[in-house]
Amino acid sequence: MPALPLASLALVLVVAALPSRAAEPLRLLHLQRCGDLLANTAQEFCLSAQGLQNGALTVMLGGAPLPAEALQRDGQRLRLRLEPGAYQSAPIWLEQQGNASNPVWMSLHGSHVLAAGPNDVAKNMDGLTTYINLVSLIIEENADGLSTARQLAKKYGAEVVGAIAPLNTYQLRLPASNLLERDALVLRLGTEVNVDAVVIEESSAEESEGRDDDLAAGKQAPEEKPSGDEWAANRFLDAVNYYQRRIPSVHKPVPTTPIRVGVIERNVDFDTADFHDYLGSAPREDGKPNTRVYARDANKPDGHGTTVAGILAARWDQGGNTGFLRGLDGAGPGFEVIVERNSDAGITANIAASVNLVEDGVRVLNWSWGIHRVGAKNIQGDEVDSLVRSGLAMNGYEELLEEFFLWLRAKHPDVIVVNSAGNGSSYSGADEYRLPSSFITDQLFVVGGHQRSERQDVAVNDPAYVVKRSSSNSDMRVDITAAACAHASTVQADAAGDAHCGTSYATPMVTGVIAAVLSINPDLHPEQVRMLLRRSAMTIGEEFDFEPADAEDLTAPILPSERNYDLNNKDVGRSARLDMQKALDLAVKSRDRVR
Template identity: 70%
Template sequence: MGMGTVRVIPWVLCGLAGLAQAQEPLRLEALARCGDLLDRQQQSFCLQAKGIEEGPLTVMLGGQPVAAQRDGQGLRLQLRQGAQASAPVWLEQAGRRSNPVWLSMAGSHVLAATPAEVAKNMDGLTTYVDLVSVIIEERFDGLGEARKLAEKYGAQVVGAIAPLNTYQLRLPVHNLVERDAMVLRLGSEVSVDAVVVEESSPEGESETEGRKEQPKPSPDSDEWAANRFADAVNFYQRRVLAKKAPIKTTPIRVGVIERDVDFDSPDFARFLQPCQAPRSCLYARDAQQPTQHGSSVAGILLAERKGPGYSGFLRGLEGASQGFEVLLERNSDAGITANVAASVNLVEDGVRVLNWSWGLHRVGALNVEGDEVDSLVRSGLAMSGYEELLEEFFLWLRREHPDVLVINSAGNGASFSGTDEYRLPSSFVTDQLLVIGGHQRSDGPAVPLDDPAYVVKRASSNVDTRVDISASACTHASTLNAGEQGAVHCGTSYATPMVAGIVAAMLSINPTLSPAQVRMLLRRSAMTLGANYDFEPSDADDLTAPILPSERNFQIDNPDVGRSARLDMQKALDVSVQSLEQARGR
């Protein structure tokens, strides 16, 4: 067998006899570490595809063919650290090309539980029975200590997020009573900082819309106009390519913690073709339906649609930018632990902006009306572990990658984002985390775009001063037919990539901007919404931290002071150019 060529045994294809006639599209649906997850030198990856036919099949990694072996109905790669770097992987066969998926050699990976390995806890939530993660104190050798603990408790080390000194154990338990007893014993070990108990369904879930909703906008409503989306695209194209003092932009890598994208949708069909800078590229697993969460989030960044204001933002910057790479990655379906593992890998692979369109509420969290939040809730036991894990992540980020910025959705529980009793991860206070609320076009009298009454806070959006800025919460889902208008989806999940996209564009103009400077420029350039509350809002109508006089050139009587901040994409780019010019003039 030649390098990178897989000879498929005919009997394997007996169930696919009818595919030759229709020639099913070639798609990569899954990619994950397999084998010994603790081996950083020799890493194995298992791929699942559809549309493979009899005959030669080439596996491409970073543009070069690599050897692969059949493993059941999938493929297995064995790669050596140092010999191959993190890169997109795709399949080629008989003139067909699959979607490219990002393959990370960074090494962090955790296992998801199977349906037989979960149970319902006292709160009625699905929880892992025998898989937990231990965060080892910094002064200990993480892997060595995890193995000692495993030997002591009859457990097995099965996964790792080594940069965070976090290791996943499979415990010798059969029910939640046994698990909880062992978790208590593990937590009392001198070397253990915290134990992370995972609470998520095996199939996972996305950030859903909350119970407290308001009507969605009409399908033809241009919600993105509220953030000057088209104006920003026009400004970037004109200013970067200006004949006088053009700007040399920088390619930026964006990480998106999502499961997959439907490459059968015309929105993403172009990414089935070879892609390299200065074009923008998308790497993701293939989804079953275009209406799923990942396609909608990725579409705000890179969808290929007809008509102004409907294509993805970064797609609109092509021709002027040096390209943006968008890496969609979830690691596995192991809930928040997997989200963090994927984030660590992406950061180590050079991602500058991370899009987190997810978050959790603690059981018992109350919304602004005093009712309990009923969407995306987790027990106190799980939330305490998540809090420790996320704290380790942000400490590592500050220490090792201080230029990386995480953009996080505020949540859709009509609750509060600023305290860990209510929601994670938005309650963390760090320069490297931006929290995004959602607004919607007002149905009141027509007013100018920059009028605070042009939009209203979306009823389900979480609030309080921890929310840094708001953006349009509604977008059109992708479809399978070109020119067809998708259903309207709303939530802070979709406001988040609006901000992630503009932050990536700002950094492409001035890559020296720190996370704190990015927040400052976004707030200084923001439009407003809502009434002026003089910093003492009533009825929780404030959506974001109030605009300060220092964010309006110290004008105490500026009408924006005290109002919530609304993203102005065009102005954000303008002030980024000004920051670059000021840096050059020093």
């Protein structure tokens, strides 16, 4: 065989050194509605994948393959066209050459809004990034929303490009090239007879609303180092052990109901040890119902979405995180955890995703996000300097959130939203300061964060076992506190992830317990679930006799009615700390009372 020329040999070596496409795992990275979002005909979805090879490809929707004519492929990009009425919302994944991708939830409900591109944003007077030409109109409920939006679009030379139809909210692309032009159009639109409010979006193009909470609070690292037993403060393992033993009891088993949980986050890293076995249909070997996770794939094992979802669903005994609902597999009904954010269009997209998920049967929504108004003060009197929005944006968000909760109450009164209190060392319940936690509704639960104290000589039910994290927002609007620190997922099995702390991570602890409670007794209404959590709660902090003392109230104080009307109970007047095991026990006992 003749020797290769040096140039050819170098080329061969370079090609050999290049990473092989075959080495990439098969993953779904993006899935969004595309085409005409308002069309009454077929729905179109655009997908972006990784690791696709040449040759036959199967797209599975709800466990059944889609017909080849519904699919167009261009390299690693796919476009699906689904005929109306032929399909229902379901997980979608790819299968090729014996490999399966991560499943992503595909909602066939029509709420979707567009995110701005990098050339369509600008800095406003507060130094915040804001959308130039995309706004959303909340139309008065007695008006036909789409017709009104189209009439206004025609009047102002705009175009209707997105919608959250159940909230009578429609997104317009304005003929504006700068903020002066946008603000003039917003002012005129806001005075139209059938327009209730105009929502402007303040977030960078492709910005995540869910960053590490301590970083979002303007800190470079957690202000206190977490201990190794943070979740013991909420009796995490006791709760898993109780569910595994009590629910399938031979003498008196408790029937369970499948519960679907929605997590408003961008994505999850399926290359981690915590999530790598959730690919495809992810059946359990013994055939029993098991936890399922549907999410776009991420490339960061310690990302916000991966950590939040991991507290609910991470695989056990592999290092990194440990999922509460995953720990109930074998005894439970099989929980579905849907990680979905609709698009990168900020708060408006969060609401659009929430509406779709509720219409898809989600019973519990996890909102590990929130925003403060510019000028909000913390308990030291200093201004909160991150995750802030202008007064103009906050006014629109407040109206949008109000419409969402009014819709929930009217159409889906059994749905519960669990929201983080925030990490600005501020007040969670002041509506001029923070959203969404300041809303007063039975369907919104607000969660603060605590951390293990330095006291090693006290029992777990002692109020001194934990202390409030100094960054956690607090006040009477907070319903309960939970452990604020968790470990991030890792790619390597049996490796310990870095600690992440904040109310973002306390929130899914409460979400998981509520999902488990509802699996035991699905007839419980939101106000009953809140009462159950408060009655089962342990305590934290000093006793303040119902009066705030230097802003040290961590949650609404425990009332005598939450302790069997015992005015002398030692818990009365103290703040509430999640007790996961006792909450499950009360849920079992509630079955006979509710029915």
